[in-house]
Amino acid sequence: MPSSTTHNPAETDRQVRRLYDLAYRVHPIAHILANPAATGDGVAYATARIPRALSAARRLMALPGVADHEETPYARSFLTAAERQLHAPSTTLLRIAATARQSAARADEADDDLRAVVFRDIEERCRHLVDAAVVEPVLGRRGWSARDRAANHTLQQWAAQWGLNEAAGGAAQLPHAEQEPAVPAELRRQAAARTATRDRCTAGIRCTEHNCLTYGAVKVTFLPGAWLCPDCIRAVNNRLTAAGYAPDTVQPAPGGTPERGRYIVRLYNATGKGSRSVETTSPQRAQFIAETERPYNNTDYEIWLPAEPRR
Numbered sequence: 682m683p684s685s686t687t688h689n690p691a692e693t694d695r696q697v698r699r700l701y702d703l704a705y706r707v708h709p710i711a712h713i714l715a716n717p718a719a720t721g722d723g724v725a726y727a728t729a730r731i732p733r734a735l736s737a738a739r740r741l742m743a744l745p746g747v748a749d750h751e752e753t754p755y756a757r758s759f760l761t762a763a764e765r766q767l768h769a770p771s772t773t774l775l776r777i778a779a780t781a782r783q784s785a786a787r788a789d790e791a792d793d794d795l796r797a798v799v800f801r802d803i804e805e806r807c808r809h810l811v812d813a814a815v816v817e818p819v820l821g822r823r824g825w826s827a828r829d830r831a832a833n834h835t836l837q838q839w840a841a842q843w844g845l846n847e848a849a850g851g852a853a854q855l856p857h858a859e860q861e862p863a864v865p866a867e868l869r870r871q872a873a874a875r876t877a878t879r880d881r882c883t884a885g886i887r888c889t890e891h892n893c894l895t896y897g898a899v900k901v902t903f904l905p906g907a908w909l910c911p912d913c914i915r916a917v918n919n920r921l922t923a924a925g926y927a928p929d930t931v932q933p934a935p936g937g938t939p940e941r942g943r944y945i946v947r948l949y950n951a952t953g954k955g956s957r958s959v960e961t962t963s964p965q966r967a968q969f970i971a972e973t974e975r976p977y978n979n980t981d982y983e984i985w986l987p988a989e990p991r992r
Contacts, residue, residue, distance in 0.1 A: 693746035697753060700741045704759035707734040711763035714772045717812040721779030724772070731767045735760060770833055771811040777840045778807035784845065792879065795864065795872040802868055803845060806836050875973060882968040885938070886984055888913050896968065900937030903930050906983055908938075938964055942986060946970045949981045 713719050713727040738760050742748045766772065785800035810833055816824045825833070840846055842862040864872075884896035889906070890913040898908035909917060914931055921930050944967035947958045959970050964984075971982040 690746075693744075693750060696741055696744050696747050697750045697756070700738060700747060700753065700756045703734055703738055703741070704756040707731060707763045708759045710734075711766045714766045714769065714775060715811070715815060717775075717808040719775050719779075719811075721776075721783065724775045724779055728767065728772065728776075731763050735764055769814070771814045773837070774807040774811050774833070777837070777845050778804045778811075780845045781807065781840070784843075794875040794879065795869065798868050798872040798875060799843065799864060800845070803836070803840050803843070806832075807840075810836065878972050879969055882965050882972065885964040886968045887971075890917070900934040900986065902932050902934050906985060907931075908984065937986070940964070945985055945987060946974070947983050947985070948974065949983075 707730070710727050710730050713723045716723075719727075738756075742753065742757075747753060781800045781804040785797050785804065788794075788796035788800060810825075810829060813829050814825055815822055837846065839862070881896060886896065886898045886908045887893075888895045888898040888910040889908045890910075893910060893913055895910040895912070898910045898913075901907050901909050901914060904917070909931070914933070917931050918929050922928050941962055944961050944964060945958050946961065946967050947956050948971070949956045959974055961967050961970055967984045971984060
């Protein structure tokens with residue numbers, strides 16, 4: 682009968698293969714925590730899976746012969762990298778970014794423009810630092826500079842003052858209005874501009890005729906995708922009549938501008954192909970989204986009502 686200190690080489694190879702499979706699975710999961718575009722669900726998934734994988738790896742390496750196997754160091758390198766990423770500052774920043782995004786959405790729903798602007802600014806700064814933390818020597822990327830480290834420290838303090846730190850457990854513990862931290866003048870200016878836009882959009886969708894700034898336009902017949910104000914409906918009909926069309930060809934679409942309906946705002950990229958769509962339920966909200974949800978590379982938009990109602 683073999684002694685307890687001996688081990689079966691075939692069994693050891695099998696356990697090393699299990700260790701390899703575990704390391705290969707955890708490797709791409711750890712990359713989620715280095716991705717500046719990672720979602721809150723992705724970060725939660727990675728931060729839950731990696732500790733379980735590390736625990737399973739420790740149990741495997743405690744088996745006879747596994748830790749001393751000549752191929753174990755390679756698998757261990759993946760696991761070590763995953764553990765390092767789990768505790769990296771960029772992972773903390775991604776958690777803060779996810780909480781800030783949720784808080785900004787709630788502030789937006791409550792028409793709290795100042796907090797919406799502040800939380801989006803915090804999220805963008807977090808994701809910028811996560812991107813700056815990537816180390817790719819071939820591409821000249823060597824991780825954070827001293828300036829980036831100082832920015833990380835300042836940003837985490839700023840986020841904590843707004844209740845967006847990790848201690849919040851994924852739900853921001855927002856301060857009361859009288860306890861709000863001081864807000865930079867530029868963010869206050871952005872919030873004021875956002876409020877002005879919201880007030881402008883109260884009338885409804887902006888007319889799509891070139892150079893017309895009238896809000897409260899309606900969906901019309903004959904011109905797909907057009908939203909026209911009364912003055913522009915008359916002007917368009919005059920042009921069409923002069924071109925040989927029947928009088929009053931363009932009319933407000935019956936039931937075409939419901940106060941509560943399914944509106945889709947499509948934002949287009951400035952260069953190349955691609956667009957993204959945001960769905961909402963009122964013409965006022967649709968126009969507000971079109972004028973505020975504008976990443977740097979979007980230059981145009983259209984608002985439309987799907988032919989089929991939502992089921």
